[in-house]
Amino acid sequence: MIGAMTDGSETSQRSRTVRRRGDAVFRAMATGSGLVIVVAIALIGVFLLIKAVPSLAADKVNFFTSPGFIASDPANLMFGIRDLLLVTVLSSLVALVIAMPVALGIALFLTHYAPPVLMRPFAYVIDLLAAVPSIVFGLWGIKVLGPALEPAAQWLNATLGWFPLFADGNVSIGGGGTIFTAGIVLAVMILPIITAVSREVFRQTPTTQIEGALALGATRWEMIKTTVLPFGRSGYIAASMLGLGRALGETVAVLVILRSASSPSHFSVFDGGFTFASKIASAAGEFSQPLPTGAYIAAGLVLFVLTFVVNAVARSIAGKGRNS
Amino acid sequence: MTTATSTVDRLAQPPAFQHVSPVRKVKNLLATTLVTLAFAVAIIPLTWLLITVVGKGYHAIVAQGWWAKSLKGVLPEEFRGGVYHALYGTFVQGLVCALIAVPIGVMAAVYLVEYGGGRLATVTTFMVDILSGVPSIVAALFVFSLWISVLGFPQSAFAVSLALVLLMLPVVVRSTEEMLRLVPDELREAAYALGIPKWKTIVRIVLPTALSGIVTGVMLALARVMGETAPVLVLVGYSRSINFDIFDGNMASLPLLIFTELGNPEAAGVQRVWGAALTLIIVIMFFNLLAAVISRFSAIKTK
Numbered sequence: 001m002i003g004a005m006t007d008g009s010e011t012s013q014r015s016r017t018v019r020r021r022g023d024a025v026f027r028a029m030a031t032g033s034g035l036v037i038v039v040a041i042a043l044i045g046v047f048l049l050i051k052a053v054p055s056l057a058a059d060k061v062n063f064f065t066s067p068g069f070i071a072s073d074p075a076n077l078m079f080g081i082r083d084l085l086l087v088t089v090l091s092s093l094v095a096l097v098i099a100m101p102v103a104l105g106i107a108l109f110l111t112h113y114a115p116p117v118l119m120r121p122f123a124y125v126i127d128l129l130a131a132v133p134s135i136v137f138g139l140w141g142i143k144v145l146g147p148a149l150e151p152a153a154q155w156l157n158a159t160l161g162w163f164p165l166f167a168d169g170n171v172s173i174g175g176g177g178t179i180f181t182a183g184i185v186l187a188v189m190i191l192p193i194i195t196a197v198s199r200e201v202f203r204q205t206p207t208t209q210i211e212g213a214l215a216l217g218a219t220r221w222e223m224i225k226t227t228v229l230p231f232g233r234s235g236y237i238a239a240s241m242l243g244l245g246r247a248l249g250e251t252v253a254v255l256v257i258l259r260s261a262s263s264p265s266h267f268s269v270f271d272g273g274f275t276f277a278s279k280i281a282s283a284a285g286e287f288s289q290p291l292p293t294g295a296y297i298a299a300g301l302v303l304f305v306l307t308f309v310v311n312a313v314a315r316s317i318a319g320k321g322r323n324s
Numbered sequence: 325m326t327t328a329t330s331t332v333d334r335l336a337q338p339p340a341f342q343h344v345s346p347v348r349k350v351k352n353l354l355a356t357t358l359v360t361l362a363f364a365v366a367i368i369p370l371t372w373l374l375i376t377v378v379g380k381g382y383h384a385i386v387a388q389g390w391w392a393k394s395l396k397g398v399l400p401e402e403f404r405g406g407v408y409h410a411l412y413g414t415f416v417q418g419l420v421c422a423l424i425a426v427p428i429g430v431m432a433a434v435y436l437v438e439y440g441g442g443r444l445a446t447v448t449t450f451m452v453d454i455l456s457g458v459p460s461i462v463a464a465l466f467v468f469s470l471w472i473s474v475l476g477f478p479q480s481a482f483a484v485s486l487a488l489v490l491l492m493l494p495v496v497v498r499s500t501e502e503m504l505r506l507v508p509d510e511l512r513e514a515a516y517a518l519g520i521p522k523w524k525t526i527v528r529i530v531l532p533t534a535l536s537g538i539v540t541g542v543m544l545a546l547a548r549v550m551g552e553t554a555p556v557l558v559l560v561g562y563s564r565s566i567n568f569d570i571f572d573g574n575m576a577s578l579p580l581l582i583f584t585e586l587g588n589p590e591a592a593g594v595q596r597v598w599g600a601a602l603t604l605i606i607v608i609m610f611f612n613l614l615a616a617v618i619s620r621f622s623a624i625k626t627k
Contacts, residue, residue, distance in 0.1 A: 027439055036432070037493060040451075103362075106359075113359050114363075135553045139377075139598075249460070249462065252557070280465060304462045307457050311453060
């Protein structure tokens with residue numbers, strides 16, 4: 001460098017960044033791969049929209065408020081998403097209400113209660129839940145868990161039946177093909193993701209704060225209440241939103257568990273019916289004519305928008321928590 | 325005598341550390357119990373499910389021909405044949421998906437870690453998050469409308485792989501990104517100081533250092549996509565016999581076999597369902613364990 005400085009012409013040559021073809025190509029490849037992901041998301045939205053619009057135009061009933069989803073006759077499309085939306089939201093909310101406190105407990109247990117030696121194996125066990133395929137969850141839910149939960153469901157229905165949420169649904173409670181069973185199975189399925197994300201956030205609680213609380217004589221619970229929970233609140237909420245996103249889009253487990261219903265939804269957890277995802281999957285064998293297929297794609301588009309919004313909100317909450 | 329001792333023993337000031345009041349003790353105990361209980365509650369469904377699947381599926385998977393025969397010519401009510409055709413489908417669909425998703429995913433992570441910082445990087449990070457939240461059925465519908473409906477290709481195993489790529493990409497990007505960030509900057513700086521171009525530094529120094537972590541991430545991602553059922557329902561038909569061609573014809577896979585046999589009310593069908601479920605869990609656990617072993621024996625040395 002010092003030698004180069006004495007010579008003016010060489011300095012100007014050296015100070016420019018060296019451009020190599022390999023670098024340019026590799027950079028383009030890397031940037032291109034990043035672009036692929038951005039473009040893929042855009043394409044998903046665009047293609048679903050393109051395919052859905054003709055069917056939406058041919059829809060004879062209101063797409064948002066009509067309960068039935070009849071798309072078998074291309075000349076007489078009558079599909080609405082009211083019931084799909086109700087069942088999807090209700091089953092996901094049941095799952096969230098059950099999974100949120102349990103996941104909070106597990107995340108706290110794994111970060112602040114479990115013996116340090118056992119932390120990793122315990123966390124691995126929870127992650128194993130995420131490895132079980134959704135169809136196996138569905139199988140277990142309808143064949144084993146549903147029948148086992150039947151007495152509890154009957155009792156809830158009998159004692160709290162005056163409350164619309166626990167009133168008689170549009171399918172029979174026997175056998176367990178209800179939102180109640182589906183919600184519990186979904187709760188188990190979204191436990192790992194909520195736990196994993198909250199765990200990471202709780203672990204990052206500043207040690208100084210934890211030690212400060214303990215030095216002031218706080219019990220372990222008081223320490224958690226005053227340091228870990230305030231620190232990890234936004235991360236925990238974001239994690240729950242991610243879990244909600246998973247529950248909204250879960251397909252096969254719900255398809256296997258929920259019994260199809262003949263009457264519209266009553267907004268009861270003992271309803272049957274279809275979620276967006278399970279409705280689409282149930283009709284997958286009949287995707288031959290463009291207009292009926294488009295009707296299901298329209299439902300898929302709504303689901304895509306729904307999960308997009310939920311995930312975007314989750315991300316912005318997590319981002320805010322990280323910055324503050 | 326007693327009074328003397330008590331004056332000597334008495335503290336000049338009350339102690340700074342107060343005893344923990346019973347209410348606080350009870351609250352603390354309650355919290356500990358609830359938190360431990362939450363963990364126990366999560367273990368129940370896992371063990372219950374595993375015991376059920378192993379108990380009901382064990383007989384099927386030790387039956388003769390389960391791993392080496394297809395269901396060609398087997399009647400719904402007779403328990404013969406095996407899941408060879410579905411195993412092939414599951415592996416090959418996962419493999420083709422990995423062949424497409426891993427290069428793109430790793431390169432996207434390289435972009436984010438080594439070249440990122442601009443606006444596109446922010447957008448890409450955001451989109452990776454969104455992509456990881458896209459439901460599998462939506463990915464399947466997208467591939468259906470693009471590949472089959474617009475481009476006119478037939479339903480095939482390859483279409484399934486394309487949908488799986490969308491599900492695998494975010495997992496690969498996330499785990500690779502995390503690993504690349506763990507590679508110490510000193511390694512990169514040492515390479516630059518020797519005059520090595522940036523691309524060569526990444527290919528020869530950064531990626532090999534992070535390789536084990538990347539492989540672990542890929543294995544976990546593979547385990548995730550192999551159990552996906554929604555794409556196979558939409559994008560390929562079920563076949564009872566083996567089909568080696570990924571671009572044409574129906575091809576079975578374990579999830580699809582389970583779903584199809586669920587419609588079979590015979591005892592043999594029930595047995596096949598649980599057998600296939602156990603087989604699927606074994607396959608996925610195998611990849612999970614492989615990932616755990618790889619990450620255990622070759623972690624990045626950050627110091």
